[in-house]
Amino acid sequence: MDWMKRSRAKKQQRRNNPPSEASPAVSLHGAACAYEGKQAVQPLDWIVQPGEFWVILGPNGSGKSSLLGLISGAERASAGGVNIQGRPLAEYGRRELARELAVLPQEGLPPLGITVKDALEMGRFPYRDRFGREPDGAAAQALLTRIAERLALTELLSRRLDELSGGQRQRAALGQVMAQQPNVLLLDEPTAYLDIYYQLDIMELVQQWRAEEGLTVIAVLHDLNLAAQYAQRLLLLREGARVAEGRPEEVLTPEVVGALYEVMPPIRVGHEEIGVPQMLFRAQSAKNGKRPGSE
Amino acid sequence: MIRRLGGYGGAGVLLLLLSLIFTLRIGSVELPAGRIFSILMHELPGIGKWFPRIWDAGEAQIVLKVRLPRIVLAALVGAALAVAGAAFQGVLRNPLADPFTLGVSSGSSLGAALIIFFGLRTALLGQWTLPLTAFVTGALTLAIVLALARDRGKLPIYGLLLAGVVMQSFLGAIVTFLSALSDRPVNEILFWTMGSLNLRGWSYSLVLLPYVLIGGMFLWANAGAMNLFALGERRAGQLGLNTERTKMTVLLVATLVTAAAVSVSGVIGFVGLIVPHMIRLIAGPDYRLLVPLSALGGALFLMWADTLARSLLGGTEIPLGVITAFAGAPFFALLLQRSKRGKGGYGSWTG
Structure with a gap:
């Protein structure tokens, strides 16, 4: 537990001390994304404060996913820059970034023959050394147990992913992301393949997590009504450019x-x-x- | 995980030691297992003096100079190919991937075929001319395949697989051509490409050992990364893995291990393909278990395959590749059958 406290304290410190105090969780400064001459995201200035819940809306091909890609480091900015916690994205090492920022993919976890427990442990990868050892094994174990309890996965821990339903697999994916202990969470249409029960389930779990740990959430959603329920702020994109930005009741x-x-x-x-x-x-x-x- | 590794690993090592005694027994001269055990123990430093000589010098010669080096080499080649196969399947996320997927075997075969065709077997470096040439041409083939597959600084999997297939058929055609031109009564090129461990002394094992040990440890250390690859390269990257670098180094090391094995034994198919699958059925898809257990499994598999190769037809050797294909192909058909029914430890490939 000691190590967790220490890491928590460190995060706290980073939040409280300058220069991080004033620094937003994510900020884009004229960041653009282009592939093969096509401008997927027009130069965009955008600031996301710690603890905020943003939803990005827009039609297909409006650059939502490219924008998420810019923030997650999957796409390189063709112009401008992206800062995470006040530090340029390019300065982060891969593991370091995976400890700071996590992505919940659209399709959840693939139906593999690995157990839920193994899948959750994979989320610890950015903390482990080359031989898979945790800096503090007991604390990590406690964390994984807590995550499993919270997501009601305890009963399923020894089940294989290919034996789960799509909704359960998305829960397991969320558990894996939680094990990364990020400060920023990106959601890429996390409810696309889910029924209404699991759509609300996943959003509710993310919301709780955000409330408890001050997590920053940026989500791409297609469902306007879901977006209006959970988003504090919306970013509307069209043809790679911002159309509107603000609270749901203002924008929608x-x-x-x-x-x-x-x-x-x-x-x-x-x-x-x-x-x-x-x-x-x-x-x-x-x-x-x-x-x-x-x- | 560690307990399971200990369990399976312990069982594997025990099987390996038992197999060593039994395979040492088999041959033209019958030797009782107890005597073989004593001969082996006598050689061990420290406890050797507890095992007094109850055998004659000829028997010790057969065990220590003829059968043992061959069996040890078989175990090493098997371990090398199986570990490399597991690694290839891991990073390429393809159940049909094996150590020869990137064309190393055909590259090595071409080198060996050229040496044999021009009668240079003992030129320059004596018995090492052929293995060294085979190793170098195998590694060169890898370099060409990587260059072909490279796309804007990345190594897409489909590109690797296609480039490997192209190289294999192209180089394979040259080898076939050379072997067709060869006018000797015994087609040495053909025999080399079928694999054999005949008449290889201890020195071959010594050359191969560091590749298996160092390469195997490196691949094992990357087993956690191979687990992440199963989630897809994109997700693996989001979890903090440098996927391109891992793919590159794992493929490189696995291929060098393969090239080392092929250069001393010729092309022995199916080991690297089916042993990881067998282990997957027994121990599950976790590469932290799969990599070391594949090494044990590959060693066991090839020890027995080679024993069959040298003993089944009495005096005539059967090419080792024939034995492994006979054992391997039906097993693979069985796997395919099971995967069609959906379940049974094979689900790891549906992603």
Whole structure:
């Protein structure tokens, strides 16, 4: 436990002491992403403060995934720069970055023949030495036990991934990401293949984790209503450029959303219990089913 | 993990020692197991004096100078090929990958074929001319395959597999051509490419040993990384693994280990392909177990295969590659059958 306390203390220290105190969790300074001449993300200035929950919205091909790629280091910025915790992304070593920032992939974990326990342990990779040893084995074990309890995976620990349902595998993937103990979590359409139960399940678990540990979350979602429920702030992208930014109730207006996806402006209703805006769409698209961007 | 490694590893070492005694017994001269045991123990420093001579010098000669070096070499070659096979399957995430996937075997074969064809077997370096040439041409082939597969500083898996296949068929054609031109009654080129451990003294084992030890340890140290590869390269990268560098170094080391084995034994197929699969069925898909246990399994497999090769037909040797293919192909068909039914330790490839 000592080591965990120490690492926690170190993180705390980093948060409290300058220069990190003022430094945002993630910041982009004119960062752009281009492949083969095509500009996937236009130069973008964007600041994400520690503990914030951001959702990036936009139609297919609007650069959402490329933007996540820029932040996770999967894509190199063709212009400008990305800072994580106030430090340029390029200065991070791979393992160091994996301790700071984690990505929950869309498809969760593949249906492999490994056990859930093994899958969770893989999340410890960035902390382990070359021979797979933890700096403090007991603390790591305690952490993994706690994660398993929290995600209700304790019963499934010795089950193989290929015996689990898609939703359970996504939970295991979240557990693996938690084992990385990141400060920043990127979610790339984490609910794309899940039913409503598991969609809410995953989002709720992420929300709890954020509340308890001050985690910063940046998510790409397709579901506007899910986004409105969980996001503190939204970033709307179209053709690689920012269209709007702000709180869901400010940004999610029928006109903005209709223009963003090129559909008939949806009907906006307030969620009866939690008051966030929800969108009801009409089937017919604005321009006879043709989207100019998708020839 | 460590307890399981101890369990399987202990069982494997025990089997290896028992197999050593039994394979040493088999041959044209029958020797009782007890006597073989005493001969071996007598050679060990320290405890040798507890085993008084109850055998004659000829028997000791047969055991120590004829059978033992060959069996040890078989074990080393088997371990080398199986470890390399496990590593290839790990980083290429392909169940059909084996140590020869990147064309090393055909490169080595070409080197050996050229040496044999031009009658240079003992030129310059004596008995080492052929193994050294085979090693160098094998390594050169790897370099060409890597250059072919390289795409903007990365090594995409499909590129590697395709470049390997292309090299294999191209170099294989040259070897076949040379062997067709050869007018000797016994086609040495053909025999070399089928693999054999006949008439290899202790020196061959000594040359191979460092490759197996150092290479094997290096690959074992990368077993954790191979586990991450199973999640996909992208996810492995997100978990902090330098996937390109790992892929490069693991493939390089595995290939050098393979080239060393091939250069002393010729091309022995199926060991590197099926032994890791067998171990996977027994011990599961964790490479931290799979890599060391594959070494043990490969050693066991080739010890017995070579014993069959030299004893089945009495005086005539069967090429070792024939034996391993006979044993390996049906086993592989069985694996394929099981994988179709979906379950049974084979699920690790569905990703």
